[in-house]
Amino acid sequence: MKILVLNGSPKKKSDTFKLTNAFLKGLKQHGEHTINIINVIDKNIAPCRGCFGCWEKADGHCVISDDQNEILDLYRMADLIIWSFPLYCYGMPSHLKAVLDRTIPLIKMTMRQEADGSVCHEPMVDFSKIHTLVICGCGFPEWDGNFDSLRKMCRLCFGKHNIVCVPEAPLLNEAEAASVANSLLKNFEKAGEEYAATMTLSKETIERLETPMISKEEYIKGVNRE
Ligand SMILES: Cc1cc2nc3c(=O)[nH]c(=O)nc-3n(C[C@H](O)[C@H](O)[C@H](O)COP(=O)(O)O)c2cc1C
Numbered sequence: 442m443k444i445l446v447l448n449g450s451p452k453k454k455s456d457t458f459k460l461t462n463a464f465l466k467g468l469k470q471h472g473e474h475t476i477n478i479i480n481v482i483d484k485n486i487a488p489c490r491g492c493f494g495c496w497e498k499a500d501g502h503c504v505i506s507d508d509q510n511e512i513l514d515l516y517r518m519a520d521l522i523i524w525s526f527p528l529y530c531y532g533m534p535s536h537l538k539a540v541l542d543r544t545i546p547l548i549k550m551t552m553r554q555e556a557d558g559s560v561c562h563e564p565m566v567d568f569s570k571i572h573t574l575v576i577c578g579c580g581f582p583e584w585d586g587n588f589d590s591l592r593k594m595c596r597l598c599f600g601k602h603n604i605v606c607v608p609e610a611p612l613l614n615e616a617e618a619a620s621v622a623n624s625l626l627k628n629f630e631k632a633g634e635e636y637a638a639t640m641t642l643s644k645e646t647i648e649r650l651e652t653p654m655i656s657k658e659e660y661i662k663g664v665n666r667e
Pocket residue numbers: 450451452454455456457458526527528529530531532578579580581582587609610611
């Protein structure tokens with residue numbers, strides 16, 4: 442597989458990327474893969490100007506000449522795109538959102554209505570051949586609603602692909618939490634193997650990956666140093 446990993450954490454020691462790395466380790470156990478990891482924070486990617494120059498040119502590239510066009514080339518060739526990032530204000534970090542906004546050169550201005558009444562743009566590339574996986578870590582313990590807006594946005598932007606939302610992610614870089622963190626990392630590795638074999642993750646696997654490492658009460662006490 443050709444795999445493009447968009448790492449949206451601005452940190453050198455990303456909590457979320459530990460999970461993604463474990464997943465990649467599992468993936469590599471089945472088949473030959475070319476893996477391109479882009480640390481988005483190190484790239485020069487301007488915000489979208491909203492000029493729709495890409496739709497006038499219609500060559501699948503953006504009119505701004507910065508690092509985004511290289512990402513678009515990898516994007517359209519990928520079999521699997523992994524978006525790995527921390528939850529920021531219930532969404533994705535702004536530098537990664539700029540990458541997402543600037544994927545519009547891959548769609549056309551023309552619109553179509555779907556059977557369910559929703560409306561979308563005609564694609565320029567065959568998105569049905571590109572698998573997407575979202576791995577998002579966050580700093581809160583699990584509570585209803587924390588990931589709602591992100592999940593909704595991912596569904597609308599990426600369609601019915603796998604989204605894995607992990608609470609309490611800072612525990613992954615906490616020495617005291619090593620035993621619970623390591624078992625989660627093992628589960629991510631197994632999930633990578635499952636993905637390589639089936640190109641998806643079962644509901645049960647996603648539930649396992651999203652299960653909090655410790656209880657909400659214990660986590661809050663730890664954060665508050667009580
Ligand atoms: C600007 C900013 C906004 C954040 N917003 C949220 C949030 O909405 N919900 C949440 O649970 N955690 C939030 N966090 C916490 C991060 O998601 C958390 O620290 C995560 O583990 C960082 O992952 P990383 O090490 O991969 O970058 C925020 C952190 C920052 C710096």
